[in-house]
Amino acid sequence: MASASASHATRLCVLACRQSPRLQSTLPHPRLQQLQRGSVPAARRAFTVTTSKWDDAKQPPKAEGEVSAQRATESTEQKVQEAAEAVRSADASSDPATSTPFATAAPESGNIELFGEQVMDATAKEHGYATWDAFVEGESEKGPELPVRQREFEKEFMAVVEPKPDRRAFWFDPEDPEPDTEEFDEFDEDDMTVMAHAKLQEVQEMRHYQRLAIWELPLLSKLAKPFEPPTSKQPLRWRYTTYMGDNHPAEKKVVVQFAPDDLGLTKVQTDKVKKLCGVRYNPETEVVRMSCESYQNQAQNKRFLAEQIDKIIAEAKNGKDTFEDIPLDTRHHKSTNNKARFPKEWLMTEQRQKTLEEERKKFFQIEAQREETHQVVDGKIAIENHLMGKLRQDQAREQSFAPVRAAAPLRRSLGPKDRANRT
Incomplete structure (x- = not known):
C-alpha cells in the first residue's frame, strides 16, 4: 500500500509540474500577437474555488454608455503600450545573462494587460532572452527538433517515474500492479561486508583522533598556565560534573569541601564549626564535604551551599x-586503619626456613626408628590380620559342632502319602 500511494503521488506531481508543449510553428501564434499588441479584452482569471458573478458596482454599462466605455478602454490600452515599451527598452539595455527575472505581482484592476506582458518577459528572461519577441524568434528558429526533443524527454521521464511492472517478477500482484517489481542485480561480491564497513569506520575515527593529537594538541601548550596553589582567601574547593555533548541529570550537582582550620577562626569557633557540620565532617582528613542538587541549575545549588556556609560561620x-560542654561525635566515621593485618612474626625468613628444615629432619628420623621397631601401624597388615582371625574363629566353631552332627540320625522328609498313613 505504501508503494502504491507513493507512485500515485508521484504521478500527480508529474501532471502538476509538466511543462506546456512548446511552439511548433515558425510563426508566432495569433494569440501571442494579440498579447504583444495588448488588445486582448479578456485576461487570465485567477484561481478560485467560488463561483464567479458580476459585482453590483462593476456591471457592464448600458447601451447609452458604450461610447464612454470604449474611450476608457482605448486610454488604458495606450497606457499599457507605453509601459510595455519602457520595459522593453530597459531590458534591451541590460545583459540578459545577468538580469534577474522580476517578481510578478498580482494584477490589479485596469492593469491586466501589463501584467500579461510582465509574465511573458519574465518567462523570456528565464530562458536567456531579453524580450518575449526574441524568445519566440529564437525558439522558432530551432525548427522541427523541438517536438522530437520533447517526446524523447517525456519518454525518458515516464520510464523513470512510471516503470512498467514486470509480470514475470516474483512480487508482481495483478490486483495491485503499481508497486515497482523491478528485479535488482545480484550481489557481485564487489563490496565489503557490513562488519568490514564498521571496522573501516573505526579505523577512520582512530586516525582522526591521531591527527588531532599530532597537529592540534601541541597548540594547546600555548594556553598552559603554571599551577598556583589556593591562597588563604580561597578556602572553598568546588567540584562540578559535566558530561561532554550530553545532558545528564547529575550535571546540576555541586560539591564543596573546606577545612574548618582554614577559615581563620579561633580554636573554640573551629570546634563549634566541626560540631555544627555533624556527619559531614571527616575527623580523619579534617575536611567538611557538602553537596546540593535540589535546584535545576548549578549556579542555584552553588549559591545555596555558599549561603549555608555563611550561616555556619555566623553561628x-x-x-x-x-x-x-558537648564532645565531638565521630561515631559516623569508620576508620579504615583498624583492619586486621598479617602478623609480621609469621612472615617467612631465612632463619625460620632453616629451623623448619631441621625440625622436618628430626621428625623423619623418629619415624624411621618406629618402623624398625614395628611401632608404626600398617593399615593393610591390620586388615589382613583381622580377616584371618575371623576365619580361624569360624573353623573352630565348625569343628566343635562336627560330633553332634555325626551322632544324630538322618531324617527323611515326609511326603503326602506318609502324612495320610500317619493320620
Whole structure:
C-alpha cells in the first residue's frame, strides 16, 4: 500500500509540474500577437474555488454608455503600450545573462494587460532572452527538433517515474500492479561486508583522533598556565560534573569541601564549626564535604551551599553558646586503619626456613626408628590380620559342632502319602 500511494503521488506531481508543449510553428501564434499588441479584452482569471458573478458596482454599462466605455478602454490600452515599451527598452539595455527575472505581482484592476506582458518577459528572461519577441524568434528558429526533443524527454521521464511492472517478477500482484517489481542485480561480491564497513569506520575515527593529537594538541601548550596553589582567601574547593555533548541529570550537582582550620577562626569557633557540620565532617582528613542538587541549575545549588556556609560561620562566631560542654561525635566515621593485618612474626625468613628444615629432619628420623621397631601401624597388615582371625574363629566353631552332627540320625522328609498313613 505504501508503494502504491507513493507512485500515485508521484504521478500527480508529474501532471502538476509538466511543462506546456512548446511552439511548433515558425510563426508566432495569433494569440501571442494579440498579447504583444495588448488588445486582448479578456485576461487570465485567477484561481478560485467560488463561483464567479458580476459585482453590483462593476456591471457592464448600458447601451447609452458604450461610447464612454470604449474611450476608457482605448486610454488604458495606450497606457499599457507605453509601459510595455519602457520595459522593453530597459531590458534591451541590460545583459540578459545577468538580469534577474522580476517578481510578478498580482494584477490589479485596469492593469491586466501589463501584467500579461510582465509574465511573458519574465518567462523570456528565464530562458536567456531579453524580450518575449526574441524568445519566440529564437525558439522558432530551432525548427522541427523541438517536438522530437520533447517526446524523447517525456519518454525518458515516464520510464523513470512510471516503470512498467514486470509480470514475470516474483512480487508482481495483478490486483495491485503499481508497486515497482523491478528485479535488482545480484550481489557481485564487489563490496565489503557490513562488519568490514564498521571496522573501516573505526579505523577512520582512530586516525582522526591521531591527527588531532599530532597537529592540534601541541597548540594547546600555548594556553598552559603554571599551577598556583589556593591562597588563604580561597578556602572553598568546588567540584562540578559535566558530561561532554550530553545532558545528564547529575550535571546540576555541586560539591564543596573546606577545612574548618582554614577559615581563620579561633580554636573554640573551629570546634563549634566541626560540631555544627555533624556527619559531614571527616575527623580523619579534617575536611567538611557538602553537596546540593535540589535546584535545576548549578549556579542555584552553588549559591545555596555558599549561603549555608555563611550561616555556619555566623553561628560559630556567636558567643552565646560555644558548645564547649558537648564532645565531638565521630561515631559516623569508620576508620579504615583498624583492619586486621598479617602478623609480621609469621612472615617467612631465612632463619625460620632453616629451623623448619631441621625440625622436618628430626621428625623423619623418629619415624624411621618406629618402623624398625614395628611401632608404626600398617593399615593393610591390620586388615589382613583381622580377616584371618575371623576365619580361624569360624573353623573352630565348625569343628566343635562336627560330633553332634555325626551322632544324630538322618531324617527323611515326609511326603503326602506318609502324612495320610500317619493320620
